[in-house]
Amino acid sequence: MNTNKIKHIGVFTSGGDSPGMNAALYAITKCAEVNEIKVSGFRKGYEGLIDGDLIPLKSHDLQKLVHQGGTILKTARSERFMTLQGREKALQTLRKAHVDALIAIGGDGTFKGLLAFSEICDIPFIGIPGTIDNDLAGTDYTLGFDSAVNTAIENIDKIRDTAESHNRVFIVEVMGRDSGYIGIHSGLVVGANGILIPESTQDLHLLLEKVKNYHSEDAFLIVVSEGDETGTDLVASKIKEVNPDIDLRITRLGHVQRGGHPSAFDRMLGIRLGAASIDVLLRGSENVMVGLYNNMICTTPFQNVVKQHHIDEELQDLLKVFGS
Amino acid sequence: MNTNKIKHIGVFTSGGDSPGMNAALYAITKCAEVNEIKVSGFRKGYEGLIDGDLIPLKSHDLQKLVHQGGTILKTARSERFMTLQGREKALQTLRKAHVDALIAIGGDGTFKGLLAFSEICDIPFIGIPGTIDNDLAGTDYTLGFDSAVNTAIENIDKIRDTAESHNRVFIVEVMGRDSGYIGIHSGLVVGANGILIPESTQDLHLLLEKVKNYHSEDAFLIVVSEGDETGTDLVASKIKEVNPDIDLRITRLGHVQRGGHPSAFDRMLGIRLGAASIDVLLRGSENVMVGLYNNMICTTPFQNVVKQHHIDEELQDLLKVFGS
Amino acid sequence: MNTNKIKHIGVFTSGGDSPGMNAALYAITKCAEVNEIKVSGFRKGYEGLIDGDLIPLKSHDLQKLVHQGGTILKTARSERFMTLQGREKALQTLRKAHVDALIAIGGDGTFKGLLAFSEICDIPFIGIPGTIDNDLAGTDYTLGFDSAVNTAIENIDKIRDTAESHNRVFIVEVMGRDSGYIGIHSGLVVGANGILIPESTQDLHLLLEKVKNYHSEDAFLIVVSEGDETGTDLVASKIKEVNPDIDLRITRLGHVQRGGHPSAFDRMLGIRLGAASIDVLLRGSENVMVGLYNNMICTTPFQNVVKQHHIDEELQDLLKVFGS
Amino acid sequence: MNTNKIKHIGVFTSGGDSPGMNAALYAITKCAEVNEIKVSGFRKGYEGLIDGDLIPLKSHDLQKLVHQGGTILKTARSERFMTLQGREKALQTLRKAHVDALIAIGGDGTFKGLLAFSEICDIPFIGIPGTIDNDLAGTDYTLGFDSAVNTAIENIDKIRDTAESHNRVFIVEVMGRDSGYIGIHSGLVVGANGILIPESTQDLHLLLEKVKNYHSEDAFLIVVSEGDETGTDLVASKIKEVNPDIDLRITRLGHVQRGGHPSAFDRMLGIRLGAASIDVLLRGSENVMVGLYNNMICTTPFQNVVKQHHIDEELQDLLKVFGS
Structure with missing residues (x-):
């Protein structure tokens, strides 16, 4: 033309x-x-x-x-x-x-x-x-994407305050119906103790091992992508199973991640x-x-331009070291 | 002494x-x-x-x-x-x-x-x-209290962005198990279209009247206290009943309201x-x-020093004018 | 009528x-x-x-x-x-x-x-x-007023980060041409080491006493109202006089305090x-x-409705204890 | 080793x-x-x-x-x-x-x-x-860098509020003693009307042409790097020269850009x-x-690893289109 x-x-x-x-x-x-x-x-x-x-x-x-x-x-x-x-x-x-x-x-x-x-x-x-x-x-x-992650972590930072005050375990669900980018980024940068995303399916086991030995002298933050196949509620129930004493809370950040400056x-x-x-x-x-x-x-x-669910090697390595 | x-x-x-x-x-x-x-x-x-x-x-x-x-x-x-x-x-x-x-x-x-x-x-x-x-x-x-309300409204302001972009109805649940102070304050100051709090039980009817005639050329924000007896999910289902075409979303702000500077x-x-x-x-x-x-x-x-659920007259009047 | x-x-x-x-x-x-x-x-x-x-x-x-x-x-x-x-x-x-x-x-x-x-x-x-x-x-x-103070303290909190990293003395000038309300409120709630406002004229002497003995193992924050008669620059030069080794910085927050949500x-x-x-x-x-x-x-x-410069007794007492 | x-x-x-x-x-x-x-x-x-x-x-x-x-x-x-x-x-x-x-x-x-x-x-x-x-x-x-730019723009957004309320011209000085990266990034993304950085020395003339014809029915925001050789005060005086009616304000953001989450x-x-x-x-x-x-x-x-003052071609083009 x-x-x-x-x-x-x-x-x-x-x-x-x-x-x-x-x-x-x-x-x-x-x-x-x-x-x-x-x-x-x-x-x-x-x-x-x-x-x-x-x-x-x-x-x-x-x-x-x-x-x-x-x-x-x-x-x-x-x-x-x-x-x-x-x-x-x-x-x-x-x-x-x-x-x-x-x-x-x-x-x-x-x-x-x-x-x-x-x-x-x-x-x-x-x-x-x-x-x-x-x-x-x-x-x-x-x-x-960058704005959504920033909104997510500002809120998770707030949750850390109350989690540390109570020595509580928190599951925070972030957006990402099919992909874990928001989950992995926000999880890494809030210093989460566990990160569960759809692209990585073996982490729940490791997380449960860690949670089993958790004896409430600290906050314990778990970031879960809404698209993670395990599902936030199932993660919660499994955690209660392996460690019934845990004072567990769930927060779903939801649509706040779509808005804001x-x-x-x-x-x-x-x-x-x-x-x-x-x-x-x-x-x-x-x-x-x-x-x-x-x-x-x-x-x-x-x-x-198709949906892409590839977590590159560097990020996978970081997930292994920091997220589990 | x-x-x-x-x-x-x-x-x-x-x-x-x-x-x-x-x-x-x-x-x-x-x-x-x-x-x-x-x-x-x-x-x-x-x-x-x-x-x-x-x-x-x-x-x-x-x-x-x-x-x-x-x-x-x-x-x-x-x-x-x-x-x-x-x-x-x-x-x-x-x-x-x-x-x-x-x-x-x-x-x-x-x-x-x-x-x-x-x-x-x-x-x-x-x-x-x-x-x-x-x-x-x-x-x-x-x-x-003031911090919790500020956290709530910063998040609801973000929800307004996406609600206005989509002409959506949002129910935002804020904290307040027995009392509606966070609900009434945050609802008033975000310009909510409806506010439901435990201390005021007749508002749902008015809200449903309004929602019935809502034809999606704007955002429509409803702030509900978690302690409101109707319950967030029930409010949602009643709205869907009176106006099935509505594109409705629910966000529960949860424990973020407890934390932050x-x-x-x-x-x-x-x-x-x-x-x-x-x-x-x-x-x-x-x-x-x-x-x-x-x-x-x-x-x-x-x-x-007992729990007190008194919404004073001035606030009740504001709720009547602005929240329904 | x-x-x-x-x-x-x-x-x-x-x-x-x-x-x-x-x-x-x-x-x-x-x-x-x-x-x-x-x-x-x-x-x-x-x-x-x-x-x-x-x-x-x-x-x-x-x-x-x-x-x-x-x-x-x-x-x-x-x-x-x-x-x-x-x-x-x-x-x-x-x-x-x-x-x-x-x-x-x-x-x-x-x-x-x-x-x-x-x-x-x-x-x-x-x-x-x-x-x-x-x-x-x-x-x-x-x-x-409340918004201006919140904007001021969000910025002063940021200054604290860098001040503590460097063990520096910071003078932060806040708005208030004739009155020290923003100064006294923001100074108190950021944990300032010194607060200078127009309504209180004897504080500079006390501040200089403190600064004289400051030996840089911490941040040292001074909040000054723009209306304080001493003037931000004069405060700075007097501080350098009594303690020339001090690593001193000045920030004038200015009109940001007028804006924002x-x-x-x-x-x-x-x-x-x-x-x-x-x-x-x-x-x-x-x-x-x-x-x-x-x-x-x-x-x-x-x-x-005239301009009023009265700092009530409670606030004056707080200023004496916390601001000097 | x-x-x-x-x-x-x-x-x-x-x-x-x-x-x-x-x-x-x-x-x-x-x-x-x-x-x-x-x-x-x-x-x-x-x-x-x-x-x-x-x-x-x-x-x-x-x-x-x-x-x-x-x-x-x-x-x-x-x-x-x-x-x-x-x-x-x-x-x-x-x-x-x-x-x-x-x-x-x-x-x-x-x-x-x-x-x-x-x-x-x-x-x-x-x-x-x-x-x-x-x-x-x-x-x-x-x-x-990214945090400093975000802090700068959050503050400049606030200045926009008051600038638009008063139809004022604001010069906002951002950090960058030798380099204009904070200046160019923050200037572009706040929708500044003028951006002056040390790496680009011909923009002042264009800016003055624009300001000459400014007749106060809007905000007018100018972002200047502290390292810009013209100097913030000189820019201000030249603006007053070409258009004495302008209601001009200067804000230097200063060390707030170093701190914060x-x-x-x-x-x-x-x-x-x-x-x-x-x-x-x-x-x-x-x-x-x-x-x-x-x-x-x-x-x-x-x-x-030397200091580098290179603004790449894409950024230079953006500066030309948006910053002047």
Whole structure:
């Protein structure tokens, strides 16, 4: 495609929201403006695309919102876009609004949607990885992960205070339905005594050995990913089994990990990836996700952006030494 | 008692820990030192009293710890102190250590223990209200309440980010097993759409009316005290009943509300009540709790320090206008 | 005045901004709506009154902004309102907009302006105390004070980390041009080794005595109010005089103390005073400030709302024991 | 050297403290224990080495302190170690304590000290980069940088609140005596209107052009590195020159940027580099710094660890688009 013809870009956020999305929106809009391109934001992900629910975006307004959590465009999952009928309505919206390119911030599901859409819509699509789970191939970091870990550990630090005051055992469940990145990172950096994640299935036994000999002269913190197959409640009951005297508490941090001001790292990531999305678009790329690999901007075709559950060797070693 | 004879004070924290306890320990020790009194801290509440587990406290060390959550003396509930035998052992500890007065930071259970103890031990006892629940007669504020509310609302603010991004309904359960102070305060100040607390039983009906007409163009936040008789899960199921389309999430904040750096207010309260405990002790008081009433230091006999569930008229009016 | 006739209230924020102002705006609007009164917000304080710069306020929008720092109405100091000509223009604005009553959030200067205005404008005025300095007669707490102290101590806690790592002496200057409330509160609760405030002029001598003997096996923190007459730089040079070996650093916290999310206490204060302003207005009060005295709502005629620099006896005693 | 002979490692922190140092100490100790090596910590950097001021380190104790700012070993700059006599005394300390290897956490000055020391002391030395300035060759990130940026932006976010309420121009000075990494990162992610750093000397002109046309309907934030040659005060006076009507304020964030709980990223970096230091030591490395390059552990000989002021092309481009 002749990228000189790009005069109007549409952008939307899709799937679960994550801190840093507004920073990316700011960067996209600012870099577009520098290239004399106007930007419209579609609200509520694919739903706004289908319903023609769009607003003009100006970098001057977004500049004040870089620090804000969530996404000012709102986000949603869309059943309708999974149907051809829905996608055809979206196509009409784009034509009516004269949108020449589309940038989506979301996860692998979002990009799968774009792939399906590309069968009937031939304008270029660019993706930006936005999910707190950090489990996408094609990037070392996804938008929101660093913020989610920081929120998790601020809360676990608080739990340490009360755990140490009472010599209690705490199980803290963190987010990560399929992946243990939040779990392993937050567990390591709060000095957890045990870390259970879906990618590593042999740790429960070791943990139970340790807990068996625990005689309450200290706090004992266990971080469990919600996706860990054992399940937080089962872990609790097994602990009570091997050491019935333990004063055990469970806290599930839940959706607080999705919100709050993005961390410096996530804001910077949003700005880098937002700027990169315009850059690669203007260089003629399409149907790729921009990402950060070895601290450098890279692109990955949508079809290769799959969920990834690989814990690298260094991290596995750390888990072995510190988490069990 | 001749208070000139007080040369050695024992202090301990008991019951649930709460932010600000270390500030109180600092103030007690500093004010004691000014009066040439030495201070020993008993560890793990009454357990340390029974077992003679005590450490010397110096204001020079505690000064660095005013900002620290939890209690450096640790705390516990003691079955043994509920027996006469346990209390007799505690008496021996005090005699052996030549302790002339005892200051306890805790809740109504702690002070009941002191009352029982006073039958066999004739040194003066002073109490300081330390519980995040803010439900003690004799003081407008208990140590830790302001910090707990601040922790709750920081987390609920984060939940607002994701709730607004998704137009979701969230039920956030806050602490308060018997009392709704944390619930009413945190609910009001996060701009909650509904607040359910144990002291007010008619609000669920109003809430369901509102939720019935909720059509997802905004976040909708409901704050529920864990002690609310309806129960968080039941509230959720009733909401789903009246409006099945709602995208509902539950987060239970849990023990994070007990930890973390104390707020400015709680540190100041700890310092004021800590200083006051030495002051009233040296003026000859005994078996009273020092508290803050209408912004002034006051004392209340232990027998009158009961759990209190009174929501005053002003707060009730606010709840009616803002919380339903 | 027949308060039944109040159908439209104007509100504005004036003077320095302070955290909690948006909470007060929310409460004013919500309580007005309950009474079927509409609310308009004038932007930039008296400037908006003069220029007719007003926007409609809806509680539904403000509910999401309770946690936000600053004031969404913006604020300013107005030279023009000090002239009769300016006030006459403001009067025209109010008449044109059919405003029946006016609520102002600000300091003593703001209320003086209203008194002058009352000579030509006979609708009722109500004031709400909004200033981080906490130095107004007629209320125990002003909006923003608790947040400012919390921001100050979070930063001073960080300074303690580096001060202890280096065994350094730090002078931290906090806000308070004429009053030492932020200084005394923040100094006490960070465990400062010295506290210098304008209301207490003999402390420098004691501080220098202490510093003279300081031999760097610890951090040494000095909190100074910007309004302290000695001046931060002079304090520094005197310290270097009595103990030239000291590794001394100065940090001026500055305007960070004005911003940030309001604390739970300030949000609650904003809601209480906002609700009270509508309440007393509808009961027929005029030209009074609502405040909190001994934890209860009270009103004070504008002419009595002067700057107040009284440190009560309890606080003075604490300062003597802990701050020097 | 035969690394099997390593039975006792000495560790110390040197130069400016930075958040994450305690996490590194925890990891060093834990990994050493796994290899049956004991660890001693020298207090106050090289001073403790000279004076034989050492304490045993146990991972069990350090595990609770991962979240703590500063360094529990304290740090200092040492004049004495710059002399041969000082280094000879340090050598005696190491011999007397039977220390077989030394790990230092600090900056380029620290490593230069080790190089000089290696002339008389033949045990292996390993370095870990600890400085908030992020300006060392051999690693993409230094310990403390991410935390310092997060502290800076949390404070600048607060300043935005008050700046927007007043339509004010703020100059915020951040740390970075020779390097602008904190400046460029924090400036970009707070949505600053201008960013001035030592590595880029042409931006002042552009900034003044922008400020000239600023007519106060918004906040205007300028982030300046303390090392920027123009100097914060000069920037301020030039702004007042081109636009005298501007309501300008200056805030110097100062030493708060050195303290506070380390961010998740810095704790993880501390754990990774701490673990790596033991790993490379046991593999026979000596006189190298472990670092993170392209997200992987790497080592750099001490002589190559110089101060580095290179802003890469991507960052320069971002600065051009967003910072001016």
